[in-house]
Amino acid sequence: MQRRRLIKSLMAAPLMAAAGTSALGASAEAAEEAGFSADNSGKDLLRPRRLQKGMTVGLVTPASNAWEDEDIRFASDVVRSLGFKVKEGENLYRRSQYLAGPDAARAQDFNAMFADAEVDAVFCLRGGYGTPRILPMLDYAGIRRNPKVLLGYSDITALLNAIYHRSGVVTFHGPIAAQNFTDYTYSEYQKVLAHGERPVPLGAPPPFEDAAPGRVEKENRITRFAGGRARGRLIGGNLTLMASLLGTPYCPDYRGKILFLEDVGEAPYRVDRMLTQMWLAGKLQQVAGIAFGKFTEADSDGNTFSMEHVLRERCADLGVPVVRGLMFGHVKDQTVVPVGAMAELDGDAGTLVLRDQVVV
Structure with missing residues (x-):
């Protein structure tokens, strides 16, 4: 779903319920109490475990969801094709207009994956819109206690930077689960996340x-x-x-x-x-x-x-x-x-x- 279309949807969307707003404020205060703010020295930076085949990847939808359930099953198959076992978030199949379910449910799945000792890494199904809404609900102290590879891009940007800033954990801007990995993408993924080069x-x-001999290409x-x-x-x-x-x-x-x-x-x-x-x-x-x-x-x-x-x-x-x-x-x-x-x-x-x- 393109961001321009999402903004039009936002214009017509209902406002957050009062109870949800109160919970949001309380969670924001909790995030402030975590107190960690990453600096440029890297002395307190936490690096997650490198990815190895046989690990368990938690699959979450912290922003928008795929249009159809089959797209979610496809994403699970992509993760398995990389050599991992898949643990699906409890709310993975939920949808609420342009969001993958209520804010609290999406935040719950995200926090649960980092708290789960059986989960070695967390992959995002897709982007879309919605991650800024759950930032105050994340357990930044818990994420710091359990650093794991977090992978995604687009709307996932908010999570990647907030977690680095609030938890001091390295996060990874890269492919989402619901896409095919080209040879180039797989090679880049391997050298950073598997080999740690x-x-x-x-x-x-x-x-x-x-390219024909002598031909100059514009692409890339x-x-x-x-x-x-x-x-x-x-x-x-x-x-x-x-x-x-x-x-x-x-x-x-x-x-x-x-x-x-x-x-x-x-x-x-x-x-x-x-x-x-x-x-x-x-x-x-x-x-x-x-x-x-x-x-x-x-x-x-x-x-x-x-x-x-x-x-x-x-x-x-x-x-x-x-x-x-x-x-x-x-x-x-x-x-x-x-x-x-x-x-x-x-x-x-x-x-x-x-x-x-x-x-x-």
């Missing part, structure tokens, strides 16, 4: 296929907006979700970080608006570098700046390395980007290299 390049474009090229080299811990994911976290207790610290961003279905002017919001909030001025992935389905009426123009104008003069075109976003070929891990961005070479140990 380092140093290792993240999101380098795959080699061109079936790297654009270098600003040169230089920088190191910092990775934060980011979907631009819309990162903008939605600003001003909340779940927004990660941007100081000295490598910020990675992607989006789907957002016209250049809307990307401009969100990047401007980050700039006005002083966040873009704090980062050590910016790595843009893919901005797909960015339809416009033609009376617009190009996406390249928007990204360059807002970020090229920040005095940090900035590149565009790495393989993360709403695309078939995806890398896995560990949120919280130390990385090096080279604006001249157009590379993002993981320098940190992210699984143990």
Whole structure:
């Protein structure tokens, strides 16, 4: 489901019940009491266990659900094809319009997977919309006590960054369960989550296929907006979700970080608006570098700046390395980007290299 359509649905959706709002506030206070806030040193960072065949993966739907139950069963089969056993969340098949069931039910499944000693990792079925609604309901202290691989992207961005910020656990921006893993995606997944390789390049474009001799391909090229080299811990994911976290207790610290961003279905002017919001909030001025992935389905009426123009104008003069075109976003070929891990961005070479140990 595209984000533009979801926003239209939101306009017509009923407001949260008063009892639910009270529970939300109480949970927010509990989250504040957890008190952990990840800094740039990484001294208190927790790395989950590397993935090995035979492990049990908990399958959850913290945002929207698939349209049909068969799509959920397909996701379970995908996880099994990777060599894992599957434990489905108690509320995995629930639906409530654009949400995968009530907020409390989705949060319950999520917390239960981290508390369950039989579950080794947690994969998200899909994104869509809904994770910001459950952030105050998560057991951040419990997640820190039981660090596990958390994998997903798009709307899952809010979970990835909030958990890194509030629990100090490395999380992973990567493929959802309800998708086929291409050869490229599987290779990237293996080197980060199974093999724990380092140093290792993240999101380098795959080699061109079936290109005639001397032919120059446009697809998956790297654009270098600003040169230089920088190191910092990775934060980011979907631009819309990162903008939605600003001003909340779940927004990660941007100081000295490598910020990675992607989006789907957002016209250049809307990307401009969100990047401007980050700039006005002083966040873009704090980062050590910016790595843009893919901005797909960015339809416009033609009376617009190009996406390249928007990204360059807002970020090229920040005095940090900035590149565009790495393989993360709403695309078939995806890398896995560990949120919280130390990385090096080279604006001249157009590379993002993981320098940190992210699984143990």
